[in-house]
Amino acid sequence: KAGVTQTPRYLIKTRGQQVTLSCSPISGHRSVSWYQQTPGQGLQFLFEYFSETQRNKGNFPGRFSGRQFSNSRSEMNVSTLELGDSALYLCASSLDMAETQYFGPGTRLLVL
Amino acid sequence: TQLLEQSPQFLSIQEGENLTVYCNSSSVFSSLQWYRQEPGEGPVLLVTVVTGGEVKKLKRLTFQFGDARKDSSLHITAAQPGDTGLYLCAGVRSGGSYIPTFGRGTSLIVHP
Numbered sequence: 641k642a643g644v645t646q647t648p649r650y651l652i653k654t655r656g657q658q659v660t661l662s663c664s665p666i667s668g669h670r671s672v673s674w675y676q677q678t679p680g681q682g683l684q685f686l687f688e689y690f691s692e693t694q695r696n697k698g699n700f701p702g703r704f705s706g707r708q709f710s711n712s713r714s715e716m717n718v719s720t721l722e723l724g725d726s727a728l729y730l731c732a733s734s735l736d737m738a739e740t741q742y743f744g745p746g747t748r749l750l751v752l
Numbered sequence: 753t754q755l756l757e758q759s760p761q762f763l764s765i766q767e768g769e770n771l772t773v774y775c776n777s778s779s780v781f782s783s784l785q786w787y788r789q790e791p792g793e794g795p796v797l798l799v800t801v802v803t804g805g806e807v808k809k810l811k812r813l814t815f816q817f818g819d820a821r822k823d824s825s826l827h828i829t830a831a832q833p834g835d836t837g838l839y840l841c842a843g844v845r846s847g848g849s850y851i852p853t854f855g856r857g858t859s860l861i862v863h864p
Binding site: 644673675681682683684685688696698730732737738740741742743744745746 | 787792793794795796797800840842849850851852853854855856857
């Protein structure tokens, strides 16, 4: 079974731009969660989608948004990028949120 | 204030040494998970503990959940270079949502 895939793996953007990250979950998994990982704050929960609906949301500004498609693939969008948005963005999929989460390799975003 | 405090933050040891990593909180968790993350990859689940006082072993790794379900430890016996990585604990709070809270991690380097 293929694991969670994330694209792109690396991204460099400038302040003010927007970015879209993509996550393909493990086949059969309907829950997709997004996390931001930085050295200072560690792993912080962004949001979780299940069957195309956002079920949970973390404490991030509205510039961070996401969506999930009918095939469970998910995208995350960050608008008006700030320097502090530089981080590793991780996607995790599971059968349901309460089940074991399997993480993708992440997308490393650098904002200049 | 971080909900889950991990210590130590960094650990650099020689092959063959033993070590213990701690994960502490003032909150009670219904379950606690340990992950290992290698550079350029997402976290990989090592174990989930759910019962106070529970001890689980995974080869040379021993995981313990505190009796009060507020803390956990990870002990590695005879560490090997392949154990190098970032060890993360994550807890799901009792009575709260099922969204896990992550500690900032312990970065372990095992020198051959």
